[in-house]
Amino acid sequence: MKSITRFSAVFLFLVVFMFNSCSNEPIDPTLDPTAGNSNYxxxxxxxxxxKTYTNTEATFMNVGPMGTLSIVGIEGLNSMNLHVMDQAVTVIGEGTYPLQWTNVGCDFIEGSANYASDYQDFTTSAGxxxxxxxxxxxxTVKGTFNFVGKNENMTQTRNFTEGDFFVRYE
Known part of the structure; x- marks a missing residue:
């Protein structure tokens, strides 16, 4: 009988310990200064x-000798996508990157429609x-952007101005 009582006490202790240790505590800002920052x-x-999208993702990568940056802002079925690929540097840094066919571009996806800075006739928007x-x-990375997007058939145009981003990257 004593073993059942001891087992019950140990079991009760473990259950209380498990529920207590599973609490969701915020990260200490001194350890991670961006913890809890929903300002991206x-x-x-x-x-x-x-338009303001607060669900964001960003990635810096090196692909061989080429640096790349990808930024995405998402709101429901819509997204703004920015990408920079620079073959002259291995790490993308501060600077101005003029839109350039397939290397530096912007895409806005609205449902099933896509408005891109790279056009089907192999030209690129100013911006x-x-x-x-x-x-x-x-x-974190911060910056600005602007471009004129055209749909895939090049029959509709959207002007994207005063673009601004502040995102956390991986």
Missing amino acids: YVKFKMDGVQ NIVITEKNTSNK
Whole structure:
């Protein structure tokens, strides 16, 4: 009988310990200064109408001798996608990157429609992506962008102005 009582006490202790240790505590900002920061965004005006996407992702990568940056802002079925590939550097840094066919571009996806800075006739929109700040300690990148997007058939145009982003990258 004593063994059943001891087993019950140990079992009760383990259950209480498990439920207590499974609490979701916030990360200490001194350990991660970006913890709890919901201030990341991709903002822009599309044909004069302000859009702000706070669900963001960004990635810096090196592909061989080429540096790449990819930024995505998502809102429901819509997304703004920015990409920079520079064959002259292995790490993308602060600077101005003029839009260039397949290397530097922007795409806005609205449901099933895609408005891109690279056009089907192999030309590219005027515009650029500017990286104004790259913070390697906090892994954040900030900048601006603008472009004229055309749909795949090149029958519709959207003007993207006052583009602004502040995102955390991996």
